[in-house]
Amino acid sequence: MKYISSRTNQLVKDVVSLHTRKGRIEHKQFIAEGLRTCETLVKNFMLVSCYVTDAMSVQNIPFIPNHKIIDVTDEVMQKMSTAESPSGILCVFEIPQNTALTNLESSVILHGISDPGNMGTLIRTAAALGIKQVICIETADVWSPKVVQASAGTIGNVAIIETDWQTAQQQKKDINLCALVVKDGKAPKEVDFARTALVIGNEARGLPEDIIAACDERCTLPMPGNTESLNAAVAGSIALYSAYLTQ
Numbered sequence: 001m002k003y004i005s006s007r008t009n010q011l012v013k014d015v016v017s018l019h020t021r022k023g024r025i026e027h028k029q030f031i032a033e034g035l036r037t038c039e040t041l042v043k044n045f046m047l048v049s050c051y052v053t054d055a056m057s058v059q060n061i062p063f064i065p066n067h068k069i070i071d072v073t074d075e076v077m078q079k080m081s082t083a084e085s086p087s088g089i090l091c092v093f094e095i096p097q098n099t100a101l102t103n104l105e106s107s108v109i110l111h112g113i114s115d116p117g118n119m120g121t122l123i124r125t126a127a128a129l130g131i132k133q134v135i136c137i138e139t140a141d142v143w144s145p146k147v148v149q150a151s152a153g154t155i156g157n158v159a160i161i162e163t164d165w166q167t168a169q170q171q172k173k174d175i176n177l178c179a180l181v182v183k184d185g186k187a188p189k190e191v192d193f194a195r196t197a198l199v200i201g202n203e204a205r206g207l208p209e210d211i212i213a214a215c216d217e218r219c220t221l222p223m224p225g226n227t228e229s230l231n232a233a234v235a236g237s238i239a240l241y242s243a244y245l246t247q
Helices: 010-017 021-027 035-041 074-080 116-128 145-150 165-170 209-214 232-246
Strands: 002-004 029-033 047-053 069-072 089-094 107-111 133-137 159-162 176-180 196-200 217-219
Touching (some): 010 074, 021 029, 029 035, 029 145, 035 089, 035 145, 069 074, 107 116, 176 209, 196 232
Parallel strands (some): 107 196, 176 196
Antiparallel strands (some): 029 089, 047 089
16 A cells, blocks of 8 residues: 655646646546545546545445555645545545536536536435436536535435536427526426426526526426525425425
């Protein structure tokens, strides 16, 4: 097993570069932390390397081949990690090639979602409900550490497709597009979600008017309490689950 004790080691620098979008694009790699997250991701992505601290290395990590494991000091892990309290295991994976969008069947469209936590949560919800594709349009970087962690590794259970609105419209075919809006839309139970892709917009601004106008339907979550709106991830997750129940 390799051992790294210097924070200036080139491998450490390479991992740190993956904290940024520029570095991820350059190396075509992303990082993930935490035992369960890494165990989930290793089933779906090409593992490049796995860094563990001394405390973690004594544990049984059967899902990581020994030749991929590199032992590091706590100080080195602190340097490589994006977490305030590192878990003791950090894996580097290859970013898969962007899947070409050929249809919108079994999809959810995220348009302008900018918060990584919301992105990861919505991906996790989509995966939990058996949705096959998450279409990302002008969103936060899907492969950022915060998105990956918020998805709890389930980002590997769906096809991530980064595209633009025009392409999504061209590939809709016989699939309806339903905009999730704050008001004046149908209740989820009134929408036929059997052949419909939900479109979820930005946390603060929602969906642009031209995007809403281009959708076939609008859906609004009933809020009987004195609340103006919901967090994007909460609203999107409730809407997706409601859609699942109506199918």
